[in-house]
């Protein structure tokens with residue numbers, strides 16, 4: 506997968522896996538990763554799917570309606586890529602924390618829904634429930650921040666709390682943070698994510 510790897514100053518820190526929203530790329534969210542943890546290594550990936558020229562991490566049939574078959578295929582593709590990247594760049598495969606926005610948060614959520622040890626934690630900015638009716642792996646020890654919008658047109662408050670309870674039922678430690686700015690990623694949400702990361706991930 507097309508990506509950027511930036512080695513951090515502190516090899517004991519998690520590797521921040523950065524996943525952009527629809528129409529973004531691997532450069533967009535680098536400043537956000539630097540803001541969350543300036544000393545951590547960063548692996549920022551570009552989604553392999555194009556929708557009218559806009560990169561995404563998996564196909565959708567309509568806005569908010571995912572192509573499940575492609576979602577499963579692309580989730581495995583990203584999971585395999587993480588294994589390869591850990592070997593190539595010599596980092597600890599078990600110490601990856603994702604930072605995703607929108608479509609990037611959805612593929613990070615899908616990694617958690619399908620694989621027990623894909624991620625150590627995740628900051629999900631405006632995620633949706635990636636799949637329904639599946640049994641989640643045991644996510645004990647995984648820490649997840651959800652940044653949700655009480656008036657997000659892409660994701661209702663009910664869907665945000667549904668995601669929280671699905672992850673908690675799989676034993677994850679989940680913090681749900683509310684904003685009131687639609688689907689936007691605001692500075693106050695980023696500050697809340699940073700505070701959560703400093704207190705929870707260290």
Ligand code: MLT
Pocket residue numbers: 526527565568569570607608609611633659
């Ligand atoms: C998705 O397709 O992942 C969601 O609708 C969010 C987005 O548009 O990226």
